Structure formats: structure tokens, C-alpha cells
Amino acid sequence: MKIAVCIKRVPDMDVKFKIAASGTAVDESGLKYDMSDFDGYAAEAALQINEKSGGGEITAICLGPDAVGETLRKALSMGIDKAVQLKCDAVPFDGYAIAQALAAELKGGNYDLILFGRMSIDSSNQSVGPMVAELLGLPCVSAASRLDVSAKTSGTAQRELEGASETVSFPLPAVVTIDEGVARPRYPSLKGIMAAKKKPLEVKPAQLGAVSVTVSKMELPPERAAGRIIGEGADAVPELVRLLQTEAKVL
Amino acid sequence: MANFLAVAEARNGELRKVAHEAITAAKALAGGGDVHALLMGGPGIAAKAASLGECGASTVFVVEHEALAQHNPEAASAIIAAQVKAGGYRGVILSASAHGKDLTPRVAAKLGVGMAGDVTAARMEGDAIVATHPVNTGKVVSVITLTANPAVVSVRPGAFTPVPAATSAKVETLVPSADPAASRVKTTGLTTGNSTKLDLGDAPIIVTGGRGLKAAENFKLVEDLADAFGNAAVGATRAVTDDGWRPHSDQIGQTGRLVSPDLYIAVGVSGAIQHLAGMRTSKTIVAINKDKEAPIFKVADYGIVGDAFEVVPKLTDAVKAARASR
Numbered sequence: 001m002k003i004a005v006c007i008k009r010v011p012d013m014d015v016k017f018k019i020a021a022s023g024t025a026v027d028e029s030g031l032k033y034d035m036s037d038f039d040g041y042a043a044e045a046a047l048q049i050n051e052k053s054g055g056g057e058i059t060a061i062c063l064g065p066d067a068v069g070e071t072l073r074k075a076l077s078m079g080i081d082k083a084v085q086l087k088c089d090a091v092p093f094d095g096y097a098i099a100q101a102l103a104a105e106l107k108g109g110n111y112d113l114i115l116f117g118r119m120s121i122d123s124s125n126q127s128v129g130p131m132v133a134e135l136l137g138l139p140c141v142s143a144a145s146r147l148d149v150s151a152k153t154s155g156t157a158q159r160e161l162e163g164a165s166e167t168v169s170f171p172l173p174a175v176v177t178i179d180e181g182v183a184r185p186r187y188p189s190l191k192g193i194m195a196a197k198k199k200p201l202e203v204k205p206a207q208l209g210a211v212s213v214t215v216s217k218m219e220l221p222p223e224r225a226a227g228r229i230i231g232e233g234a235d236a237v238p239e240l241v242r243l244l245q246t247e248a249k250v251l
Numbered sequence: 252m253a254n255f256l257a258v259a260e261a262r263n264g265e266l267r268k269v270a271h272e273a274i275t276a277a278k279a280l281a282g283g284g285d286v287h288a289l290l291m292g293g294p295g296i297a298a299k300a301a302s303l304g305e306c307g308a309s310t311v312f313v314v315e316h317e318a319l320a321q322h323n324p325e326a327a328s329a330i331i332a333a334q335v336k337a338g339g340y341r342g343v344i345l346s347a348s349a350h351g352k353d354l355t356p357r358v359a360a361k362l363g364v365g366m367a368g369d370v371t372a373a374r375m376e377g378d379a380i381v382a383t384h385p386v387n388t389g390k391v392v393s394v395i396t397l398t399a400n401p402a403v404v405s406v407r408p409g410a411f412t413p414v415p416a417a418t419s420a421k422v423e424t425l426v427p428s429a430d431p432a433a434s435r436v437k438t439t440g441l442t443t444g445n446s447t448k449l450d451l452g453d454a455p456i457i458v459t460g461g462r463g464l465k466a467a468e469n470f471k472l473v474e475d476l477a478d479a480f481g482n483a484a485v486g487a488t489r490a491v492t493d494d495g496w497r498p499h500s501d502q503i504g505q506t507g508r509l510v511s512p513d514l515y516i517a518v519g520v521s522g523a524i525q526h527l528a529g530m531r532t533s534k535t536i537v538a539i540n541k542d543k544e545a546p547i548f549k550v551a552d553y554g555i556v557g558d559a560f561e562v563v564p565k566l567t568d569a570v571k572a573a574r575a576s577r
Binding site for chain 1: 262321322324325348349350352353355356357359360361363364365366367368369381384385386387388389390391392393394395396397398399408435436437438439440441442443450451452453455456480489492493498499500502505506507513514524525528531532534535537538543547548549550551552553554555556557558561562565566569570573574
């Protein structure tokens with residue numbers, strides 16, 4: 001299948017963030033970056049689909065400044081065939097502005113399947129994939145926790161709801177955004193890393209849409225009080241119950 | 252003062268709690284303007300319209316169609332966008348539920364505007380909507396300004412407590428311009444979990460089991476504790492859902508559900524950073540773990556170092572006794 005996977009470069013979340021002097025962004029100094037979690041699942045899903053169906057071509061697309069080249073190289077080292085950077089100075093917060101740039105690139109690409117992560121783990125808007133589908137007039141399934149496109153002209157998927165799940169069917173070509181459950185991303189092999197250096201990475205200007213959503217302030221949430229161990233073993237249960245009743249007042 | 256439309260979510264013919272929350276959020280933004288609700292569902296859904304007035308919807312538009320009995324994102328988003336245009340609203344409010352998150356970006360794109368997703372607070376400031384939205388797995392809070400008109404906003408479940416506003420709603424039937432049965436994406440089945448159990452998003456108490464429980468069948472321990480409380484749901488860590496002990500929909504954490512209950516009890520949960528991302532905003536956190544160095548104890552208001560198989564049954568009995576004596 002001809003598949004496009006749209007990925008985003010995000011900071012590693014395993015840190016204590018600081019707010020930048022501007023007050024509208026996090027301080028980037030010392031942060032490490034990687035492909036957003038769900039986008040990794042999408043890249044893996046694309047690889048597995050073509051491994052099972054015995055062929056095709058996968059393109060990874062990432063919007064942002066030149067630093068995203070590293071994220072695209074990682075996708076290539078996983079086994080993705082080619083990469084496109086949609087270059088812009090900074091990634092806007094407005095998902096619709098981003099969706100327009102991606103749709104402009106994807107349009108006319110004759111993809112059978114366009115995959116996204118369910119959401120980017122940093123801005124957490126869960127908006128770009130379905131917006132791209134709307135702009136391209138394609139059917140869309142968001143947050144698929146299972147995906148089967150082996151029929152090649154149509155697919156089925158499962159979506160997780162609050163306390164339930166639903167199954168859906170859809171025709172191809174389509175846009176699907178990938179949730180937890182579809183595939184865990186593989187680690188790039190040494191061979192993959194070497195091969196990635198020779199794969200094509202095209203850089204094009206991002207045709208961003210007008211921005212109507214901006215970040216006016218970023219702040220850190222209030223800190224939790226330090227944890228407290230109240231006792232050991234089953235003997236601590238009466239004290240716990242007392243605290244839940246008198247202090248926390250939840251029992 | 253402006254008029255807002257709120258999308259009232261229903262599943263399987265029943266209103267969901269988030270329906271009232273969306274109306275409450277719309278009411279807050281409308282500042283004295285009118286709030287209309289839009290309710291879509293299968294035949295018979297109109298019977299649920301009246302209760303939407305109780306939170307302040309002055310008019311409820313109802314679309315009944317066999318093909319809307321289950322989630323139908325293409326038809327629903329088209330109906331919402333058409334009603335936003337026809338009604339000339341300043342904005343439309345949806346829930347950031349699983350279905351709402353699916354619909355919101357589609358509606359925004361159909362209207363050709365950006366959106367504010369999963370907001371925990373929102374207010375009008377001059378001509379803009381200013382909203383709060385947690386980012387970076389809840390470690391940072393962003394305040395965002397939305398200048399788009401109409402505004403498309405989804406509100407985080409649980410963030411807007413429904414405020415009763417005794418309005419008697421006028422009910423009007425809408426006929427969609429396109430056939431809802433013609434959608435390309437079709438929902439072919441809905442599997443509800445244990446429907447007698449509370450959902451993680453609605454439960455004031457959550458009991459979560461981790462790898463420390465050693466086997467899927469030992470989840471009975473946390474289920475019994477949840478049952479003793481009577482108003483608790485059972486969650487799981489990613490290690491547990493990856494191993495297939497529990498369904499993915501039960502996973503709490505960075506890539507799963509983000510929860511914020513009054514009481515969160517972590518049993519045999521080490522407290523990996525990805526798990527903490529999903530539950531750190533809980534009001535009170537209890538941790539029971541054998542390893543006193545487990546990171547979960549750093550965020551636990553009350554920690555017990557001990558074997559879950561000893562501590563939890565005792566706690567279950569004590570909770571039953573405490574509730575019986577109330």
C-alpha cells in the first residue's frame with residue numbers, strides 16, 4: 001500500500017518542565033526530543049501493514065524547523081522509505097493551520113492510507129488528523145486501537161470509548177489516527193540506521209493556514225505535597241481508614 | 252453576551268453526563284445569551300430532550316434517525332456544522348469525550364476554523380475565548396486564546412459541574428440535509444463493558460491494580476475493594492493492559508485515560524512517570540506497595556508499605572465496616 005505517516009517531534013516528558021522567559025512556552029534548554037508516542041505507533045502500524053501485504057511505499061511527513069530532520073531520520077531508520085519536512089520556523093498551536101499545510105502536501109499523493117497518532121503528547125489537542133481528512137474529503141477513523149486493512153479496498157477498526165468499545169468499517173483511501181493497542185514501535189536496528197542515511201529526505205516550505213488559536217500563557221500546575229508513608233503491612237489499615245474518614249473525608 | 256450551541260452527547264439512547272456539562276460550559280460563555288442544545292440519536296431520543304432544559308438550554312434541536320442510533324461521525328459533524336451556521340452562534344461546545352474528541356476537529360474543519368480542545372476552564376475576554384488546557388501530559392497548563400468565530404471548543408469531562416437552571420426547553424425537530432445512512436464510516440458494533448460498573452471518568456473513587464498483582468485473576472482483590480466503596484471504578488497500568496490482563500480502555504496514564512478522582516488507590520503500582528501523568532491530579536492518593544522505594548510513594552498522601560495480598564483484603568473489610576456504620 002502507499003501509506004503516509006504524519007509525525008511530530010515533541011519533548012521527552014520524563015522531566016520537570018520550566019517556563020521560558022516569554023511566559024508562553026516551555027524552556028527548551030536541556031530538553032530531549034523524540035517522535036510523539038502515538039506517532040510511533042502509527043509508524044509501526046504502517047510498517048506492519050506493508051510487511052504483511054508484501055509491499056508498498058511509506059512516506060513520513062513532519063512539520064517544523066530543521067530539528068525535525070532528526071525525527072524523520074528515526075522514522076527512516078525504523079524502515080520507512082522516504083521523508084518530507086514541511087519547513088516552518090515554529091509549529092503553531094492551531095491544529096487547523098497545521099492541517100492545511102499537511103493537506104496541501106498529501107493532496108494528489110494518491111495514498112491508500114494516511115496515518116496519524118491519536119494526538120501529539122505535548123499539545124494534546126487531538127485535532128490534526130480528522131481536520132486533514134475533512135480538507136481532503138476522505139473518510140476518517142480517529143483513535144483506532146485495532147486496525148485491519150488487509151482487504152485493501154476497505155478496513156475495519158476498533159475504538160475505545162468510556163467503558164465500552166465500538167467497531168467501525170470504512171472504505172479506502174482513508175485517514176486513520178492510531179491509539180494505544182495497535183502496535184508498539186520497533187527500535188531502529190544498526191542496519192536500519194545506516195540505511196536511513198541514504199534514504200531521501202525532501203524539504204519543502206510549509207503552507208500553513210491562518211492562525212486563530214494561540215498560547216497566551218503557560219504555567220506550571222500547583223505542586224503536590226510530598227508523599228507520606230503511614231505504616232507497614234495490614235496493621236496500618238486502621239490508621240489509613242481513620243485518615244480517609246477524618247482528613248481526606250472520602251469515606 | 253452571545254448565543255452558544257451545546258452538543259448533548261447520547262450513547263445507546265441515553266444521555267451521558269457530559270451532555271449537561273457541555274450545556275453548563277456554554278451557559279458560562281454565553282453570559283446571559285441563549286444556549287441551545289443539539290441532540291442526535293436513534294428513534295425515541297427526543298424523549299430525552301426535556302432534561303436538557305434543566306441545565307439551561309432554552310431550545311433543544313433534535314435529530315432522530317436510525318443511522319444516528321450509534322456514533323456516526325460524518326453525519327453528526329455535518330449536522331452540527333450546519334446548525335452552527337444556520338443559528339449564527341458565537342460558538343459551539345462539545346464534550347472532550349471519546350465521541351466528542353472524534354467530532355470536534357471535523358466540525359472545526361467544516362467551519363474552516365481552529366479549535367480549542369479538552370479545556371478545563373473557559374471565559375469570554377473581549378472578542379476572544381480564553382481557555383485553560385493542560386499540555387505535556389498535565390505537567391504544564393496552557394492558557395489559550397481563541398479568536399475564531401464561530402468558536403469550536405471541547406470541554407474536559409468532569410471539569411464543568413452541571414448547574415441546575417430550571418428552564419423549560421422548547422423542543423424543535425431538525426431534518427438533516429444529507430442522508431445520515433450515506434456515511435462512509437459506519438459503526439458496526441458497540442461492546443459495553445460491565446455496564447453496572449462506573450466509568451473511570453465518572454467515578455469519584457478509582458482503585459488501580461499494577462503488575463504487583465502478579466496475575467490477571469488477582470484483580471479480584473481490587474475489584475472487591477472497589478465494590479466495598481460502592482462508588483469506585485477499577486483502573487490498570489500499561490504493563491497490565493499490555494499483558495492483556497485488562498482491556499486497553501482501563502489504562503490510566505500518559506497514553507491512556509487521564510483521571511482526577513477524589514480518591515485514587517494504587518495497588519501494586521510502581522508509579523512509572525507515564526502512569527503518574529494520568530492520575531497525579533487526583534485529590535487524595537493512596538499507595539499500597541511492597542517496595543518502599545517505589546516512586547508512587549512520592550505522590551501518595553497515604554502510603555502503606557506492604558504485601559497487597561495481605562493489606563487489601565483487610566482494607567476491603569474495613570471499608571465495608573466503615574460504610575455499614577454510616
